[in-house]
Amino acid sequence: xxxxxxxxxxxxxxxxxxxxxxxxxxxxxxxxxxxxxxxxxxxxxxxxxxxxxxxxxxxxxxxxxxxxxxxxxxxxxxxxxxxxxxxxxxxxxxxxxxxxxxxxxxxxxxxxxxxxxxxxxxxxxxxxxxxxxxxxxxxxxxxxxxxxxxxxxxxxxxxxxxxxxxxxxxxxxxxxxxxxxxxxxxxxxxxxxxxxxxxxxxxxxxxxxxxxxxxxxxxxxxxxxxxxxxxxxxxxxxxxxxxxxxxxxxxxxxxxxxxxxxxxxxxxxxxxxxxxxxxxxxxxxxxxxxxxxxxxxxxxxxxxxxxxxxxxxxxxxxxxxxxxxxxxxxxxxxxxxxxxxxxxxxxxxxxxxxxxxxxxxxxxxxxxxxxxxxxxxxxxxxxxxxxxxxxxxxxxxxxxxxxxxxxxxxxxxxxxxxxxxxxxxxxxxxxxxxxxxxxxxxxxxxxxx
Amino acid sequence: xxxxxxxxxxxxxxxxxxxxxxxxxxxxxxxxxxxxxxxxxxxxxxxxxxxxxxxxxxxxxxxxxxxxxxxxxxxxxxxxxxxxxxxxxx
Numbered sequence: 122x123x124x125x126x127x128x129x130x131x132x133x134x135x136x137x138x139x140x141x142x143x144x145x146x147x148x149x150x151x152x153x154x155x156x157x158x159x160x161x162x163x164x165x166x167x168x169x170x171x172x173x174x175x176x177x178x179x180x181x182x183x184x185x186x187x188x189x190x191x192x193x194x195x196x197x198x199x200x201x202x203x204x205x206x207x208x209x210x211x212x213x214x215x216x217x218x219x220x221x222x223x224x225x226x227x228x229x230x231x232x233x234x235x236x237x238x239x240x241x242x243x244x245x246x247x248x249x250x251x252x253x254x255x256x257x258x259x260x261x262x263x264x265x266x267x268x269x270x271x272x273x274x275x276x277x278x279x280x281x282x283x284x285x286x287x288x289x290x291x292x293x294x295x296x297x298x299x300x301x302x303x304x305x306x307x308x309x310x311x312x313x314x315x316x317x318x319x320x321x322x323x324x325x326x327x328x329x330x331x332x333x334x335x336x337x338x339x340x341x342x343x344x345x346x347x348x349x350x351x352x353x354x355x356x357x358x359x360x361x362x363x364x365x366x367x368x369x370x371x372x373x374x375x376x377x378x379x380x381x382x383x384x385x386x387x388x389x390x391x392x393x394x395x396x397x398x399x400x401x402x403x404x405x406x407x408x409x410x411x412x413x414x415x416x417x418x419x420x421x422x423x424x425x426x427x428x429x430x431x432x433x434x435x436x437x438x439x440x441x442x443x444x445x446x447x448x449x450x451x452x453x454x455x456x457x458x459x460x461x462x463x464x465x466x467x468x469x470x471x472x473x474x475x476x477x478x479x480x481x482x483x484x485x486x487x488x489x490x491x492x493x494x495x496x497x498x499x500x501x502x503x504x505x506x507x508x509x510x511x512x513x514x515x516x517x518x519x520x521x522x523x524x525x526x527x528x529x530x531x532x533x534x535x536x537x538x539x540x541x542x543x544x545x546x547x548x549x550x551x552x553x554x555x556x557x558x559x560x561x562x563x564x565x566x567x568x569x570x
Numbered sequence: 571x572x573x574x575x576x577x578x579x580x581x582x583x584x585x586x587x588x589x590x591x592x593x594x595x596x597x598x599x600x601x602x603x604x605x606x607x608x609x610x611x612x613x614x615x616x617x618x619x620x621x622x623x624x625x626x627x628x629x630x631x632x633x634x635x636x637x638x639x640x641x642x643x644x645x646x647x648x649x650x651x652x653x654x655x656x657x658x659x660x
């Protein structure tokens with residue numbers, strides 16, 4: 122049986138994580154994992170809701186050691202969680218303070234804190250074919266679509282991404298991340314990337330520019346910042362005086378080249394981007410200021426099918442269709458040309474318009490409704506809008522109903538109530554007709570105010 | 571529906587919120603004591619970041635999470651305005 126170690130090459134007394142300015146050693150981590158392993162129930166799947174990155178990782182590691190699979194729901198909307206629990210009924214919850222999921226037993230990760238640090242702990246080996254996590258994306262059918270990840274694939278992606286970025290297991294550089302660890306990109310870059318290279322990570326998740334500055338300052342140099350275009354824009358706009366950073370790693374949305382250039386100059390650093398998607402994980406990188414060409418990670422290859430490209434890697438069980446339109450530049454690089462029309466990406470959350478439309482039209486009182494991804498403006502985050510025919514219902518009522526079934530990031534801004542949708546004679550709604558409707562309604566808004 | 575008990579700064583910040591976050595509501599509809607996040611106005615952490623930038627640009631007040639009053643600050647329009655008044659540099 123092929124296995125891969127839970128951790129890269131840490132010294133037992135080496136720092137695995139930083140919390141509130143204090144180091145957590147690799148030894149303490151292994152003690153806490155060993156204690157938690159004994160407290161986990163005999164179940165096959167676990168929803169790990171821990172807000173703290175370190176505690177989440179203790180829970181993930183203990184589940185791996187027990188041969189359990191961690192489920193990563195796309196959000197916390199109650200109906201989404203309920204739907205996942207229906208499909209994975211042998212589940213329990215790991216929590217570190219918040220409420221669990223209704224109807225599931227919960228285990229508090231803190232119950233393993235302060236474990237005896239006596240004795241030696243061996244770094245556990247995890248079978249590479251074990252399904253370590255299942256990441257969910259909203260599928261076009263209306264139910265969350267599972268994307269299972271083997272331990273081998275998580276380790277391979279982390280090692281190849283790190284190697285591409287020039288990381289080596291011997292250097293001491295701390296990863297600070299603004300991205301959530303329950304998201305595929307966040308899991309790969311804020312936890313697996315450092316821990317597979319034996320590097321420390323910061324347990325927090327800074328949000329505002331001042332938070333990013335103080336969190337970076339709370340760990341010793343050298344530092345890597347894992348973040349998104351939105352946070353980079355905030356730090357650049359505020360001209361935040363960030364302490365020295367080896368490089369910034371951005372993902373979840375395209376980073377405008379001018380913004381990358383400003384960040385490189387202002388923070389005296391390099392800015393790299395990672396491109397990936399739930400089905401395959403991270404697959405390519407680029408240094409944004411160097412141009413629009415993405416370099417595939419080692420061991421990943423692309424091949425042309427009839428109407429799309431397929432991605433292959435020896436750690437993926439089968440070829441994965443590439444979600445975006447691309448053109449190849451040689452065999453190891455590509456240029457992105459835009460999105461498949463059904464897929465939207467709002468602040469790193471990928472969703473299917475078909476799925477969102479279905480959920481909107483299932484709401485009681487909604488006669489007809491459609492989401493629209495508006496024309497892009499300069500903002501790093503463009504929100505969806507929606508047009509709804511629902512006589513007798515208010516926009517607030519519909520938003521309230523939507524909030525229980527979709528990730529809040531997809532809630533429309535704005536939601537327009539209209540007498541009917543501009544369907545053509547075959548009943549179709551074209552994007553052009555919806556953009557025109559949006560323009561008309563915006564003009565009316567401006568007249569109102 | 572204009573609110574008679576809204577302070578001038580509240581009217582101003584309500585406008586800033588609506589403009590920054592592209593909400594399709596009349597700024598006067600934001601009740602001073604209504605929660606801004608979660609169930610109230612339904613804002614999320616992306617909004618918090620965008621709003622913090624707009625507040626910093628307009629008032630020179632840099633919001634930070636380790637401020638002990640951060641939760642109270644973002645509780646409602648009224649509490650946000652109190653923090654702005656207390657911390658503004660322009």
